[in-house]
Amino acid sequence: MSSPKPTVDERSLVSARLLIDLVNTTLDPGYAAAAQRRDPSAGRRRYEKPAVALGCLLIGFMLVVAYIHTNRGAPEAAKVHDRLVARVRAAQHGADDLASRLADLEGRLAALRGQSLPQSGALAQQLQRAQLAAGQTAVTGPGLTVTLQEPAAASASAVAGRGGTTPIEATNILTDRDVRSVVNELWHDGAEAIAVNGVRLTPTSAIRFAGQAVLVDFEPITSPYEIEAVGNADDLSVAFAQSAVASRYQTLVSVDGIGFSFTGSDHLSLPASAPTVPRYAVPRPTASRTGGR
């Protein structure tokens, strides 16, 4: 029993000595050894000065290269970021230009159609109704505005996006599902036309969630979500207030601190949607209307 104890002591002593050596003998032992070896009377050797100069040159060069390298990395990253932001902005401008041109052309098309088609009559009314249902004409009328808003504590950094937008971080509570459920409830309550944050919904619209933004027809939108529905304002308000959707968000207001409100209004105006041209669906040759409304 007497032998193991000293070995443990010795071992811990060795490791302790290693640490002590590390801290105490900070100077390279080579200097002392070289000083001992050297003949004090010999004086300096000839290669000493150039060697020292070369070593110092190398060290200075290396330090400054490291400095430049470190500091060049950061602006480079910022530059890439700026470039990306500029490209996104340019793409947004391009999209806006195209959208305004589209609206312009749509207006001219409508004017030309108005000239060539009879202004009144069954055909014109039918066309108008179809366009309205398809969300291809801007509409005005009474209705209901529902507003959903993320809690104020969400991130504050503003990022480029569609008007009045903040990025949806991982902490976001409201997603596409919430917008969709409100929209579906409004359709159910008898809305005739709906727009979400100024994007008009059509029969082929999709409300989706991609990355960090709610997409309405591939237009990214962010909080606050303003859902405008044109219809009978009173009926809409009453039906919506009694719906399960409304009571769910009332609960979320107190639990999660989201913003939720809905107000009826006499005059809402919704924009037209960009027309989607059917590429595969063609009308049946015999225009027999079976089972229509």
Added chain:
Amino acid sequence: MIAALALVAGVVLGLVFRPTVPNWLEPYLPIAVVAALDAVFGGVRARLDGIFDAKVFVVSFISNVVVAALIVFLGDKLGVGGQLSTAVVVVLGIRIFGNAAAIRRRLFRA
């Protein structure tokens, strides 16, 4: 004196040429910098102690850089590159601190 001049000349050379560090060399740069600083402080201290030796200075500098780079290279290959570079930085950092303290004691007698 000549050492300080050469150091300044190296800095100026680096500023003038602004060389780009190739990607494969990038992980070794911090280690090389710490090794270089260690060599500088060791040299200054040896000079103050009166035992400076040009051969030891140059050889220790180069071998420090090479060995440190080799350790990091091996570590990278074995999956412990980060830990090993930390170890190198800690050991060389302790030496730098110790030498700086010795220089301070010698210069200010404090």
